[in-house]
Structure formats: C-alpha cells, structure tokens
Amino acid sequence: MMSTMAIRLEVTPKDGNWGFDISEREAMLPKGTVDNTVERVYKELPVWEEELSRTRARYEQIVKDLADKYPTENLLLVTHGEGVGVALSSFRKGAVVCEVDYCGYVELRRPIFKKDQSFTAGEFEVLTNAGQTGVKYSDLKEL
Template sequence: MDSSQTKKSQNNQQGDSHQFLQNVVVMRHGDRVDNFEPLWTMTAARPWDPHLVEEGRVRAFCTGRKIRNGLGFPIHRVFVSPFLRCIQTAHEVVYALCAVDDDPNSLSSKDVASIDPSKLKVSIEYGLSEMLNRQAIRANLAPKDGNFGFNASELQALLPAGTVDTSATRVYEELPKWEETVGGARDRYAQIIKALADKYPSENLLLVTHGEAVGVAVSAFAKDKSVYEVDYCAYVELKRPVESKNDSCSAGDFEVYTDHGKTGVSYVVGDGSLLDHV
C-alpha cells in the first residue's frame, strides 16, 4: 500500500474532524418604560411586563447594527426571553441583522425597507426570563396567582415575519416558578446559556435577555470577575472551541471575550481593581 492509500485508510478509520469557534452573545433588553414614566404601572394591564420606550427601540436597533458590523461573524440563531421588552428588543436587533440595505442612517426597524429572513432564525426561550422574585419584580406588581400570562403564539407574531423557528423545542418548556431564589435564577442563566450552545454547537447564537443574565455570562465563565453594572442593550461575547467528528461534536469551555471598545458591561476582578467596559 502506497503512502496516499495509507493516509486515506487512516482518514477513514479516524473520520473527518473539523475544529471551529462557537460564538454566543448575551444581550440585555433596551430602555423600559417604567424607568422613564414611574406612574405607568398604576394603569398598566400588565405592570410586570413593561414595553420599550422609543429610545430603547433605537438603542436596540443600533446595537444590532454594531453586532452585525463589528463582531466579525454572523448570528445564526436568536433566542429571546418572553418578556415584552425583550421581544421588542429582538425585533429591532433582527431587523438590523437582516436588513437588505444596511443604511448607516437608519435608526430603527421603521427605517428598513426590507429584510432577508433567511439569514437567521428566532425562538422564544422561557429559560431566559427575568428573575421571578421580589428582587426583580415588586411583589405588588406581580400577578397574584403567579400566572404571568405569556402567550407564545402572540409573542411570535411580534417578531419579524419569516424569522420565527416554530419547529424549535424549548429547553425550558414552562416559565420558572414565582419566588425563585437569586442563586437559583443565576444557576438557571448559566445552565441555559450552555444548554442552548450545546443544542446548536455549529451555530453562533444571540441571547436577548435581562441584566442579571448578562452579568452571569461574565461571572459564570470568568470566575475572577464580578459584574456591578449592565447598561441597556449591553452585551457579552463568549467563545469556545468545538470539534466536529463523525456527526458528533465536543466543545471546550467558554471564555469571556473582551473585544476592543465598550459594550456596556462593567465588572471588577478578584483583587477589586476596576476594568474597562467589555
């Protein structure tokens, strides 16, 4: 057997192997109305589920454009918390990511003439929900029966047409229960980030969620860092090596990737020294 035949035989025995980096971006929603209009909750039908103000929509769209043009890789899938502020944020971000004409003067989805919905798929994931406790939602604003009343079909209708993946199964089939502990919620965020990445190891993901989850995306995968501030639409980029072989994948550990520039997340390292924004 000559050398070429030997090499071919070895490849057949070992199987084709391919290594690549998987990217996961964890992003907070935009500016919520109750932080700008304190009396809004007094007349709201769903005071636990505020919508975005216009500034929040603009910030979300512009952040989506920043992700599209600045990270150097495409987003294949978007997963979003069922809370309205996250759904509306995802709507704007997806428009920015899928815009056919990437006009730098556009400020929101209203300025986009058309999108290419084939660029990515969007799914609602209950595991990305807000912390369901008094630390995140005042007890007098939470529904008395513990039913937050999310209707997946209605929420999907608020996302850009043609982008929703109705065949995707959720990691969390139900909303977490009211009065979960802060520690329990943080464990949930760390688990859902890894579970979604493991479910789609060959794709780059964007998770649109809440401030606490963005903080966990740093602290869970960089043990020496503690987040103290997460701005609206702030995001963290995670990377991990993935090896694909014989139709199976194995992944390494996530690392918090600190790109140049600022993305709105501030943290301290173990000795208490302040780092620049991620």
C-alpha cells in the first residue's frame, strides 16, 4: 500500500516522489539475476497516497492477471498482510477479514479448461479454513 496506512509518515518523501527507478535497482544486482524477457504486469509503481479501495482492487487484479498469464502453472505470490486478506475477501463471497498473522496465507484454486490452443478459466475457489492458515475472518452469512 503506497500510503501512510502502511508506511510511517516520517520516512515518506515530502513530495510523494520515492525516486525509485526499477532499471537503476536492477543494475545494482549481479549480472544474470534479472530476467529481462519477463513482461511486467505493471509498468510503474502506484501513486503515493493510494486509497485503500484502490489498493485492494489492484491486489485483486494482480492475482487475476498473473493467474491468466500463467494458466497452467501453480503460482506462489508473496505479499503483505493486506494482499493476503484481499486474496480471501475478493474470492470468498461474504468473507470479512479480521486479521492476518505474520506468514498467514490463502490458497486459491480455479478450474482451467483447454480448447484447441486456448485456455478458459473458471472462478477462484478459496481453500482456506478459518484460523488454520493465520487468516482470521468471518462469513457475513454466519453472523
């Protein structure tokens, strides 16, 4: 989250410009570390003071975009607690996330159908059980 909800105000740049240049950071890594053939899903960082609803929509979209980009692969997406919470609340109708523990996780699955040389995907299913994965939530229908 590119906002003061996640980043302390005293470490944020006053003008909102982080000066973070991806190419410059890649150049700092040992040669051969970065795979330059990979097409980035996002070309630039989010704008500073991103609204919470926009952050959550971005997290949900990145899960969908990466799953669509690699439809036959198992993916491990590593993120912060907000992203884990969004992975549950976006794909489990009526789920309200209360807390995500350090190293909490959500497991998603969706059916993939192959026809000729193309793929079609079904809806995501959340395989997480309440509390067993470090994600505490309630289902609205249970309240």
